[in-house]
Amino acid sequence: MVVRVGVVGAGIMGADHARTVQRFVSGAEVTLLADPDLARATAAADAVGCRAVDDPFALVAAGEVDAVVVASPDATHPALVRACVEAGKPVLCEKPLSPTLDDSAALVRDLGERTSLVSLGFMRRFDPGYTDLRATLAAGAIGTPVTVHSTGRGVSSGPGATSESAVTNSAVHDLDIVAWLLGSPIVEVSWNAPRRTAAADFADPQLILLRTEDGVLSTVDLFLNARYGYDVRCEVVGENGTASLREPARLEVDSSLTRGLAYAADWRPRFADAYRLELQAWVDGLGGGDTGPLATAYDGLVASAVADAVITSMHGDGAWTRVEVPAVGGAS
Amino acid sequence: MVVRVGVVGAGIMGADHARTVQRFVSGAEVTLLADPDLARATAAADAVGCRAVDDPFALVAAGEVDAVVVASPDATHPALVRACVEAGKPVLCEKPLSPTLDDSAALVRDLGERTSLVSLGFMRRFDPGYTDLRATLAAGAIGTPVTVHSTGRGVSSGPGATSESAVTNSAVHDLDIVAWLLGSPIVEVSWNAPRRTAAADFADPQLILLRTEDGVLSTVDLFLNARYGYDVRCEVVGENGTASLREPARLEVDSSLTRGLAYAADWRPRFADAYRLELQAWVDGLGGGDTGPLATAYDGLVASAVADAVITSMHGDGAWTRVEVPAVGGAS
């Protein structure tokens, strides 16, 4: 049986997800694509050979859609997820669950047991580098972890980025993955920043410190306007050794007195495999198969709570701030 | 529509292909698996949830099979390919087309126009590293190529390996990929070898020189019992620069005074992506889609002719030997 997937959002992310599902995921096909900008929706739909609509909620309701991928702007996530759940349709929502902790908490609380229909797009958990890293930690190859250095840099921030959205939209990946790698929740955070780069009108770069329950201290070096390339790094230092993601360039090209490896300009080539494997696991799960490390709505809520603590620290002179995950009944 | 695939061979390669098609290829499912060793066939079939038989020709004939993957021992390839074609079923045959040039030529000659049903498993053409390398050459990033260094090393050779089978079964990958990268056929070869390693009872390592029609001189460093790891390298040197595949480890692990990257023990992790993309392209092509750089039976014949010339040189003191591709009518 082939799962019929509807994709909400025809921006870079949505178009990419539609193409990945259609071309590279076993057991699924894209049947509908929605975007308020119908021209954009149609272009993306034509690329995969499906129909387009301009109303995301119509997509959720459509009979030809068994399950939904939400890749629309962050602020639209809660309402769309709610609609999917109310229609009884499984949904894979891009991170974050919501830009605010209150909305994330309300969503999870309201949905109750039905949150099991919701998965969240923390795709790094499927990146072969991160999964190898986690397995290496589990195998004890470097001993008990003591520090983690997580680095996320991009060429330039999108329009409308703020000091806060840099946390809720970008650093949120680091906030999820550090806890996932360590298998320990983040309990305390502190926000710091140097003089901002001339390319940004908000705090960029940022340096966030995290304490996890296991006593590990982590740094998150976030720099959205780093210009030189899309560059995600992670090092876990243990009591007996250290393990790091390696820059994933496949080719070395030497010319003009330089030995060069190419950086990607954005996240798509870097995480193409992670997105593919995430979508495959989600589809597998819809048929009763194994979903692997697929994130849940509750994982999204926890990440929102950490992001909220980071923003509190940002507005409070960088003071160490406790993470408080709101109670949401039995949903966790 | 989902293509129903039958897989012949339940060894490492066949079991791996079955799993890849079933789990990671869009638009296909495995419906039957054949191996004379029925227990092995059944184990592999159970792993993907399909039926097993012990007669490969019964698989070819089975109504539940639309297309066939042949991953049985080299010597069985020609008869199985012939049976598939006679049954009108598309077949993806693992390399080589046949261990001998005569059999390869007879097969292509006999099949005539129906050879279009046959694809050959030169999966390196789908490896993202090699495709990036080819694109880099095409973009002129290093100027006109002058030399290529292709290195293929493994931990240990399989049972029954000989000086000749090292060429027809292993070096054949290099023979295909060098010509494919350069877009120029190999016209002359020379075979050389050092003192053999203590681990082998045949000529291992081997050093093969290739001249392509474009005047490029290439080296193939083949070492099947290199012990240290499965290691495939390729460098193309051009008039303005040089481009090389980068060792693909995703993780660096530092411990015990060593900064280490892991080698795979065999080809599967190294070329998992290449096999997946090759199988996907083959399945796409069955539905009328683009097959990308998928190799044809004629490509297999050409590689057999080059391998044959290498073996002639091996038996003739390493003398430079012309490659003669047999005429096969209109089939090329």
Added chain:
Amino acid sequence: MVVRVGVVGAGIMGADHARTVQRFVSGAEVTLLADPDLARATAAADAVGCRAVDDPFALVAAGEVDAVVVASPDATHPALVRACVEAGKPVLCEKPLSPTLDDSAALVRDLGERTSLVSLGFMRRFDPGYTDLRATLAAGAIGTPVTVHSTGRGVSSGPGATSESAVTNSAVHDLDIVAWLLGSPIVEVSWNAPRRTAAADFADPQLILLRTEDGVLSTVDLFLNARYGYDVRCEVVGENGTASLREPARLEVDSSLTRGLAYAADWRPRFADAYRLELQAWVDGLGGGDTGPLATAYDGLVASAVADAVITSMHGDGAWTRVEVPAVGGAS
């Protein structure tokens, strides 16, 4: 004219300096070596073919000594430096100038203009990697710096190490080099640490944050019992790019499924060139030549002041702490 050098201290560092001066520095020879442990002094002296004494102050006074290298325990530095200056002899003192800020300040204040006789062993300034890095920044290759990540890890801490000595004896290298690379003094610091490693009975690792006057935020990741190797890293992130020291292994050795680069077990191989070039520059300067980036006593005082602020933060819950460099008259 050949400068006759006396070396105080016959431990690892002193013996190494004696050997370097004798064998690899142009224009100098070692004439006397002093250590309270006369057997140790004699062994080191024999290795370079000079005389040994057990009284460092006798060495300072000896007629056969034109200039002195001090490589004895940290606490002995101020008295020895003072003796050299009073004898009118140039002295190159290993870092730190003194373990306490008060003593460093008193020394510089008391010596007044004669502090020009004192150089300090911040050898990283002579490491070809760091000098290339500084030149790269100066050339604008990465734009204006925004963050620095300085990492110092060793296999195991020496006997008697404490949370504080880790700062004054080890991190002091980072405190000097970060300011030197940026050309901007450190004005504020914050100390943090994860759960300590099982191998230490003091705070190890430590994570120190530094703010320099230019607005750059730096991290110092110090881990004296990291076990896996001696590993010093530095990355400077700028507005247009990032520049990093590369691990300096000269050889890759691949065996047993691992592609390996060797780490040094201690600092000597890593900084052999830096020590040689530092000693050469010091000797050159004694003859009126260029001393390059050789650190002064005042640089040592500044580093002591920063270390003192770090320790204040350590004892004060990690609060951001201002660096106060004591006034020392015209000596700066």
Added chain:
Amino acid sequence: MVVRVGVVGAGIMGADHARTVQRFVSGAEVTLLADPDLARATAAADAVGCRAVDDPFALVAAGEVDAVVVASPDATHPALVRACVEAGKPVLCEKPLSPTLDDSAALVRDLGERTSLVSLGFMRRFDPGYTDLRATLAAGAIGTPVTVHSTGRGVSSGPGATSESAVTNSAVHDLDIVAWLLGSPIVEVSWNAPRRTAAADFADPQLILLRTEDGVLSTVDLFLNARYGYDVRCEVVGENGTASLREPARLEVDSSLTRGLAYAADWRPRFADAYRLELQAWVDGLGGGDTGPLATAYDGLVASAVADAVITSMHGDGAWTRVEVPAVGGAS
């Protein structure tokens, strides 16, 4: 006692040697510099603070010169070496001993026992990478060697380069170092080449195969007009592993979507340490100390014999050619 060194040749190599001896070699000073181009000689002499003459033979005879470094054009080597020996002065001659085998043989034969005064500038033997590599082989880390890949590439060839001079002047480094690494003489060679690069009017690149007495097969990939950078590589493949020189860049600079390491434009930065250590060992030896792996005149003769065999193969369709080292009496 300080050895007074005269340097013949004020080109790039001679000026560099003069500077190295003067600034970085313990126990030596440059007292005289000779070049037929007196202006050039004077400029180089001024840079190190010594006197200049235009007659190299006057330098050899000068009372202020204890020992001589010959860094003049290849063809002048034999006469200058002969003059030094006749004056009873030790000489370090840049490679080759002579451009022709006959002249090399006549020189060694004529000098007889006095050849012990002659050292030859195969500086790679002092490069820390190569010495580490040799030590790694000796330690058995990769088992018995089976193949070696030696790569020598430069940005552009000097004026007047020919297919033959590429061998006698450049590949001669590889011819010496391969035998030195393996501890086994080269007994047979074969010369090959692709279509030449558009940048050269002689055979460039060249691919030379070498057989050593121990049965190892080596490749020398020589490309003088490779344009992209000065790039020397070496890999030794053994029965249990493989060991390679690592590109020696000290800094990684990432910008404009490229992660870059700089290549040197010529050999000086790459081998600065090797030249320094070679000159130091030569000076040490003059005082009775250890000369380490310093090459002798006989090593130079052997390299000339191998180069001669390569050129014979070049002129003979690449046929495998035996190396014949002329008998020179007891001098070897």
